[in-house]
Amino acid sequence: MWMRSKLLQVGALVLGAAAVAAAQDSPLLLPPGVEKELAARASDVTEVTLGKNMLGFASKFLNGKDEDEAATRKLIEGLQGIYVREYEFDKEGEYSMEQIEQLRKSFETTEWSPIVRERERKGRETTDVMMKMVNGESHGIFVLEADPKELTIVLILGPIRMEDLGKLKGLSGLGALGDLEKDTKVKDKEKDKKGGGE
Amino acid sequence: MVHEEMDDFEQELKQALQRRPAPPSLKRRVMERRVQRRSPSQMVWMRLAATLLIVALLGGGLRWGMEQREERRKGEEAKRQVMVALRITGRALNQVNTRLAAHDRGGE
Numbered sequence: 378m379w380m381r382s383k384l385l386q387v388g389a390l391v392l393g394a395a396a397v398a399a400a401q402d403s404p405l406l407l408p409p410g411v412e413k414e415l416a417a418r419a420s421d422v423t424e425v426t427l428g429k430n431m432l433g434f435a436s437k438f439l440n441g442k443d444e445d446e447a448a449t450r451k452l453i454e455g456l457q458g459i460y461v462r463e464y465e466f467d468k469e470g471e472y473s474m475e476q477i478e479q480l481r482k483s484f485e486t487t488e489w490s491p492i493v494r495e496r497e498r499k500g501r502e503t504t505d506v507m508m509k510m511v512n513g514e515s516h517g518i519f520v521l522e523a524d525p526k527e528l529t530i531v532l533i534l535g536p537i538r539m540e541d542l543g544k545l546k547g548l549s550g551l552g553a554l555g556d557l558e559k560d561t562k563v564k565d566k567e568k569d570k571k572g573g574g575e
Numbered sequence: 576m577v578h579e580e581m582d583d584f585e586q587e588l589k590q591a592l593q594r595r596p597a598p599p600s601l602k603r604r605v606m607e608r609r610v611q612r613r614s615p616s617q618m619v620w621m622r623l624a625a626t627l628l629i630v631a632l633l634g635g636g637l638r639w640g641m642e643q644r645e646e647r648r649k650g651e652e653a654k655r656q657v658m659v660a661l662r663i664t665g666r667a668l669n670q671v672n673t674r675l676a677a678h679d680r681g682g683e
Binding site for chain 1: 653678
């Protein structure tokens with residue numbers, strides 16, 4: 378009897394370790410099953426998973442003569458991965474805020490710094506932008522945007538050069554990332570000034 | 576004495592260089608030897624080997640071409656995915672900017 382319970386404990390431990398390993402394999406850190414559940418409920422799903430090898434392979438096919446493609450190639454060189462999930466829903470309430478909170482919490486570590494964190498009063502619209510900083514350099518960006526009918530999760534891992542983002546004229550919005558960082562720095566400075574004056 | 580020796584030598588040379596017609600059986604014998612050397616079964620094998628070589632070369636070339644095309648297709652697909660991912664990222668960040676701007680306007 379004692380032996381059986383020990384075996385069960387060991388089995389449970391092995392299964393637990395396997396589940397943790399599987400969760401770690403998923404770079405978006407979405408809990409197992411949540412991704413499938415969201416995809417099943419969404420009316421439109423876009424899933425992009427590009428690891429380092431795939432990015433290297435894709436960069437070979439980016440034309441160096443085209444301005445946008447050349448800038449994209451420069452941007453993705455050295456990246457560890459790009460993971461994007463975009464879900465569009467026909468009606469509201471297809472995902473829970475607990476799921477969003479769970480995902481957000483997995484990025485609340487010392488190496489990820491929040492740049493933008495916004496909540497609508499009703500709590501159904503949230504925006505999070507986080508940066509992974511290593512020795513003062515950005516080594517990753519995480520964007521989580523939740524609307525009642527739309528959920529966008531973006532995770533880019535690897536060294537990101539902000540000046541390269543601005544060159545992507547055809548991909549509007551990416552250039553804004555550079556501005557975002559500048560804005561944040563300006564706001565931080567203003568805060569520091571105010572803090573110093575008080 | 577020397578003169579006689581020279582005459583003999585000239586005589587021998589003359590005989591050796593004399594044009595003689597080939598024996599009538601020579602052509603037949605040469606042709607027979609040739610046929611013997613390459614029997615019909617040998618010819619078939621040689622032709623088969625040559626055909627197989629050509630087929631292998633053509634097949635290899637075709638496969639290489641197909642692999643190149645497949646590689647290109649996969650590369651174009653990967654490139655398309657990179658562009659889609661960056662476009663979605665750009666759109667999300669644009670929305671963030673818009674929200675922040677609206678928030679700032681509301682706060683003023």
